Amino acid sequence: MGSYPYWEDVEEGTEVPSLVKHPTTRQLVRYAGVSGDFYEIHYDKDFAQSTGLPGVILHGALKSAFLAQLLTDWIGPQGTLRKLGCQYRGMDQPGAPLTCKGVVTKKYVANGEHLVDCEVWVEDEKGQKFTPGWATVVLPTRAG
Amino acid sequence: MTTDxxxxxxxxxxxxxGKESPPEVMEVERGHIRAFAQAIEDPNPLWNNEAEARxxxxxxxxxxxxxxxxxRTQGLEDLPPDFPYKRLLDGGSEWEYFEPVRPGDRITAVNRVVDIYPRAGQLGPMIFIVTETTYTNQFGQVAATxxxxxxxx
Structure with missing residues (x-):
């Protein structure tokens, strides 16, 4: 495992290292299988189009999983993801890369825990941010 | 929102x-965790590799x-059959984590409806249904909501 930030290392405006994901229809089928979400709009193009969609679309929860990975990759095993929220304001189709990004918005201490709030989001190739989100993580301190 | x-x-x-779903119990299996991690293409050793995670x-x-x-809790499957809004999209999700979830855990999920409201959207009139799911482990600890x-x- 690599090196991960301590609470002292981050400040407001610190960027979370980006994560690029390459969703495919194959991934949507696998995700349907492991999550139990078999709604056909995620893997049956004819069905998706019959509901007025342009084609199959990503499960919203898969984009949540991508944002969770963005954060857990960043904080490493010493950090704790405490809160993660996001909104699915647009639909993403497989076959194009998505980039997950984040930035620190606040750092503070509460109940003895060293906390960091972040704004996170998923961007498509055109730079559209269809999945805005927010997170709170607990980071270790150098003092221990 | 129209007056109709x-x-x-x-x-x-x-x-x-305020309505609650029946409790849904899930036994957490190591193979399922790994399959889930593979499906989301997240190679983190914490969810893929027991030796490293130890x-x-x-x-x-x-x-x-x-x-x-x-x-998967039962949602609103018992909505009236003539319910006019047949199509479904996920609007967003907000997690809060309290305890790690481990292989062998027995998680009970209960889903409660907290809000319902209309909103006009790009796809026509829509109804937003907000639910909160509580995931409790076998020790009675809330692992996540x-x-x-x-x-x-």
């Missing part, structure tokens, strides 16, 4: 807000943050 839909929404709010403070594999989506907004249109 208001009584129908009010009726929905009356019948569903070297961490967790002492072994844990589930990735969104894994509990797999504990998830607030989810589903959109019917």
């Amino acid at each position: 839909t208001a009584p129908e929404i009010e009726a929905l709010r009356k019948s569903y807000i 070297k961490t403070r967790f002492g072994g594999m844990v589930a990735p943050p969104t894994f509990l989506r797999a504990a 998830q607030k989810n907004t589903s959109i019917r249109y």
Whole structure:
């Protein structure tokens, strides 16, 4: 495992290292299988189009999983993801890369825990941010 | 929101807000955690590799943050059959985590409707249904909660 930030290392405006994901229809089928979400709009193009969609679309929860990975990759095993929220304001189709990004918005201490709030989001190739989100993580301190 | 839909929404709010789903129990299996991690293409050793995960403070594999989506509670399957909004989209999700989820855990998920409201969207009139799911482990500890907004249109 690599090196991960301590609470002292981050400040407001610190960027979370980006994560690029390459969703495919194959991934949507696998995700349907492991999550139990078999709604056909995620893997049956004819069905998706019959509901007025342009084609199959990503499960919203898969984009949540991508944002969770963005954060857990960043904080490493010493950090704790405490809160993660996001909104699915647009639909993403497989076959194009998505980039997950984040930035620190606040750092503070509460109940003895060293906390960091972040704004996170998923961007498509055109730079559209269809999945805005927010997170709170607990980071270790150098003092221990 | 048109005045036509208001009584129908009010009726929905009356019948569903506060309503709880029957508890759904999920036994957390190591293979399921790994399959989930592979499906989301997240190679983190914490959810893929027991030997590596043992070297961490967790002492072994844990589930990735969104894994509990797999504990599928019954939603509003008993919506009236003539309910006019047949199509469904996920509007968003808000997780709060309290305890790690480990292989062998027995998670009980209960879903409660917290809000229902109409909104006009790109795809026509929509109804937003907000539910909160509480995931409790076999020790009676709340491992996580998830607030989810589903959109019917």
